[in-house]
Amino acid sequence: GAVVSQHPSRVICKSGTSVKIECRSLDFQATTMFWYRQFPKQSLMLMATSNEGSKATYEQGVEKDKFLINHASLTLSTLTVTSAHPEDSSFYICSARDPVRSTDEQFFGPGTRLTVL
Amino acid sequence: GQQLNQSPQSMFIQEGEDVSMNCTSSSIFNTWLWYKQEPGEGPVLLIALYKAGELTSNGRLTAQFGITRKDSFLNISASIPSDVGIYFCAGQKASGSRLTFGEGTQLTVNP
Numbered sequence A: 001g002a003v004v005s006q007h008p009s010r011v012i013c014k015s016g017t018s019v020k021i022e023c024r025s026l027d028f029q030a031t032t033m034f035w036y037r038q039f040p041k042q043s044l045m046l047m048a049t050s051n052e053g054s055k056a057t058y059e060q061g062v063e064k065d066k067f068l069i070n071h072a073s074l075t076l077s078t079l080t081v082t083s084a085h086p087e088d089s090s091f092y093i094c095s096a097r098d099p100v101r102s103t104d105e106q107f108f109g110p111g112t113r114l115t116v117l
Numbered sequence B: 001g002q003q004l005n006q007s008p009q010s011m012f013i014q015e016g017e018d019v020s021m022n023c024t025s026s027s028i029f030n031t032w033l034w035y036k037q038e039p040g041e042g043p044v045l046l047i048a049l050y051k052a053g054e055l056t057s058n059g060r061l062t063a064q065f066g067i068t069r070k071d072s073f074l075n076i077s078a079s080i081p082s083d084v085g086i087y088f089c090a091g092q093k094a095s096g097s098r099l100t101f102g103e104g105t106q107l108t109v110n111p
Helices: none
Strands: A004-007 A010-013 A018-025 A031-037 A044-049 A067-073 A076-081 A088-099 A106-108 A112-116 B004-007 B010-014 B018-026 B032-039 B045-050 B056-058 B061-067 B069-076 B085-092 B100-101 B105-110
Touching: A004 A088, A010 A018, A010 B032, A018 A031, A018 A088, A018 A112, A031 A067, A031 A076, A106 B045, B004 B085, B010 B018, B018 B061, B018 B085, B032 B061, B032 B069, B045 B056, B045 B061, B045 B069, B069 B085
Parallel strands: A010 A112, B010 B105
Antiparallel strands: A004 A018, A018 A076, A031 A044, A031 A088, A067 A076, A088 A106, A088 A112, B004 B018, B018 B069, B032 B045, B032 B085, B056 B061, B061 B069, B085 B100, B085 B105
C-alpha cells in the first residue's frame, strides 16, 4: 500500500520548451502532495506544497510562474516546468500523504530526471 | 534553507561493520525520520520517531530521538552490500507540517 508513481521517469527537452511531470497516488487519496528538487550529491529541497482543489504554496525563492503546480484530483498532482533552461536540469521528486494512514508520513515517488539541453 | 546538520557526509566501510550517523539541529523537531535513497530512486522511509528519548529498531537498523529533540542518530549493525545508498534524516516541527532534510550520508560497503 501507499504507492506513489511519477511519469515520466526521464525526460530530455530543448531549452525554452515546457515539460509536465505527473505524480499519482495509486492506492490512496492524497489531499496533500509535495514537490522536491534534488541536484546531484545534494539533499532534497522542498519546492512547493500542493493541496487538492486549492493553489499550491511555494517555498521562498521558487518561481510560481515558472513551476506550475496543479492538484486537480485526490490522486494526481502535476508540475509543469515552463520555458525550461539548462539550470532547471535536476531530479524532481514528489511525495504524498495518506491522511487515513498517517498525517506525518510522506510516501515518495521514484523521481523524474529532467535534462534541459 | 537547510536547518539539519548531518554527519558524516560519507562513509566507506567493510561488510560486517557497524555504522553510525547523526543529525543535529539548532531548533526543536517533534518528529524525526530516517530515509534511504538509492541511485535514481525516491527516498524510502526506514524509521519514524515521535517521542523524545524514543529508541526504535527496524531489523538491523536502530534510531533514537534525542531527549533535547534537537538531534537523532541512526545505527546500522552488521552492514551488508545492499546497505549502500544515501541516508537522509528529516525533521518535522509539527504534525502535518513540512519536512526538513539533512544533507545526507553516502554509505559505501565493501564486500
